[in-house]
Amino acid sequence: MLFFTQCFGAVLDLIHLRFQHYKAKRVFSAAGQLVCVVNPTHSLKYAATRCAAAQASTEQGILPPCHHHGEAVHDPQLVPCTCPLFSCPWEGHLEVVVSHLRQTHRINILQGAEIVFLATDMHLPAPTDWIIMHSCLGHQFLLVLRKQEKYEGHPQFFATMMLIGTPTQANNFTYRLELNRNQRRLKWEATPRSILECVDSVISDGDCLVLNTSLAQLFSDNGSLAIGIAITTSKVHSSEAEM
Amino acid sequence: MLFFTQCFGAVLDLIHLRFQHYKAKRVFSAAGQLVCVVNPTHSLKYAATRCAAAQASTEQGILPPCHHHGEAVHDPQLVPCTCPLFSCPWEGHLEVVVSHLRQTHRINILQGAEIVFLATDMHLPAPTDWIIMHSCLGHQFLLVLRKQEKYEGHPQFFATMMLIGTPTQANNFTYRLELNRNQRRLKWEATPRSILECVDSVISDGDCLVLNTSLAQLFSDNGSLAIGIAITTSKVHSSEAEM
Numbered sequence: 001m002l003f004f005t006q007c008f009g010a011v012l013d014l015i016h017l018r019f020q021h022y023k024a025k026r027v028f029s030a031a032g033q034l035v036c037v038v039n040p041t042h043s044l045k046y047a048a049t050r051c052a053a054a055q056a057s058t059e060q061g062i063l064p065p066c067h068h069h070g071e072a073v074h075d076p077q078l079v080p081c082t083c084p085l086f087s088c089p090w091e092g093h094l095e096v097v098v099s100h101l102r103q104t105h106r107i108n109i110l111q112g113a114e115i116v117f118l119a120t121d122m123h124l125p126a127p128t129d130w131i132i133m134h135s136c137l138g139h140q141f142l143l144v145l146r147k148q149e150k151y152e153g154h155p156q157f158f159a160t161m162m163l164i165g166t167p168t169q170a171n172n173f174t175y176r177l178e179l180n181r182n183q184r185r186l187k188w189e190a191t192p193r194s195i196l197e198c199v200d201s202v203i204s205d206g207d208c209l210v211l212n213t214s215l216a217q218l219f220s221d222n223g224s225l226a227i228g229i230a231i232t233t234s235k236v237h238s239s240e241a242e243m
Numbered sequence: 244m245l246f247f248t249q250c251f252g253a254v255l256d257l258i259h260l261r262f263q264h265y266k267a268k269r270v271f272s273a274a275g276q277l278v279c280v281v282n283p284t285h286s287l288k289y290a291a292t293r294c295a296a297a298q299a300s301t302e303q304g305i306l307p308p309c310h311h312h313g314e315a316v317h318d319p320q321l322v323p324c325t326c327p328l329f330s331c332p333w334e335g336h337l338e339v340v341v342s343h344l345r346q347t348h349r350i351n352i353l354q355g356a357e358i359v360f361l362a363t364d365m366h367l368p369a370p371t372d373w374i375i376m377h378s379c380l381g382h383q384f385l386l387v388l389r390k391q392e393k394y395e396g397h398p399q400f401f402a403t404m405m406l407i408g409t410p411t412q413a414n415n416f417t418y419r420l421e422l423n424r425n426q427r428r429l430k431w432e433a434t435p436r437s438i439l440e441c442v443d444s445v446i447s448d449g450d451c452l453v454l455n456t457s458l459a460q461l462f463s464d465n466g467s468l469a470i471g472i473a474i475t476t477s478k479v480h481s482s483e484a485e486m
Contacts, residue, residue, distance in 0.1 A: 151394035183477075184431075184432065185431070185433070186430070190426060190428070207458065210453070214449050215449050215450065215453070
């Protein structure tokens with residue numbers, strides 16, 4: 001009997017250690033899928049400045065920098081590009097935006113066609129961004145989850161995927177975001193937008209996965225929201241793009 | 244050459260006639276799925292009265308009639324029930340609510356596990372309801388699509404499915420709503436709510452499929468929104484209900 005009690009104790013210890021390990025590692029694999037824990041990005045004060053600046057420039061009739069698509073340049077890698085985190089005044093070519101995001105903003109890059117994005121601290125006040133880069137099918141993608149008050153006093157969550165490439169390249173892919181918890185499942189499938197388009201306008205148009213606070217709570221576990229992400233090539237779109 | 248021109252003209256005529264036939268028939272089958280054209284329900288003035296009445300009764304500390312669940316009654320068919328269209332003062336037993344909905348509110352009832360709900364005139368101002376009954380797996384379900392201004396000046400669309408039965412019976416099912424158009428797909432899966440619960444509270448909690456106006460427009464075709472509906476039995480839930 002004592003032997004069984006000790007065995008049980010040892011198993012409990014192992015479970016506890018395993019849990020600690022999970023908490024410490026912050027990036028782990030569950031049921032064969034890569035789970036990436038994403039903390040909010042620390043650019044709130046910049047974001048506020050940027051919003052004010054964007055509003056001021058619109059009022060003065062100046063277009064925000066994200067409005068130059070520049071598809072006339074033949075090599076996609078040399079298309080002029082601004083940092084998608086509009087908080088940031090960086091400008092450069094499309095080919096160096098990934099290294100800029102990694103080095104300056106310390107955004108993680110994950111490999112694999114299917115990953116789980118686990119956004120922590122969902123209770124933080126709006127505006128807050130959760131961002132990761134996702135590398136698959138020979139391209140880099142940027143997943144943006146934003147908590148924003150589109151209607152004052154009513155924060156909502158907006159999730160979208162951008163391709164670090166041109167709109168023509170983006171048409172070759174389909175992305176899927178999936179939430180699954182509490183006997184509810186929500187799936188959103190769409191063509192990613194190009195990073196040369198404005199994340200802000202995609203979100204303000206609501207052409208993305210939109211969650212109100214109560215639904216986000218139903219899908220959350222202990223303040224964290226898990227979003228399953230899958231990217232595939234879309235045959236139909238690629239043939240359309242060739243026409 | 245003249246022969247080909249005439250042939251082309253005849254084909255165009257046929258296409259036009261086919262389109263007219265579609266418009267006239269209003270309930271047709273596409274790709275083996277039953278498509279049901281659903282016009283807005285004509286109960287807006289009642290709805291306004293009901294909202295005012297519900298608000299008044301809440302202010303006076305009186306619970307609205309939909310709050311009595313009455314699961315203590317042993318025969319589910321004899322559970323006291325109010326009309327789910329709260330515009331209506333009708334009260335009766337669960338077993339007669341279907342005939343009340345058909346006879347008094349002229350709500351269509353459709354057979355089949357998978358149907359397409361085609362809501363017309365999406366441009367109509369909020370509040371507007373589109374409602375059908377759906378009979379499958381030995382039960383009747385009520386699909387409610389509502390256009391409502393949760394935030395003033397920003398109408399949204401809310402879609403949910405209610406079981407014409409008790410909450411315990413509702414736990415045995417899963418419903419899926421699917422929108423698919425313009426290279427976007429949105430799927431919502433959940434357990435239906437019982438008709439003994441308040442449709443209003445499900446919608447105000449946002450625990451349902453929620454669409455903003457711009458997304459509803461992307462999924463609409465010519466002012467009509469097609470929602471694919473599927474109902475299945477949920478094995479896990481039924482075993483939980485038995486416990």
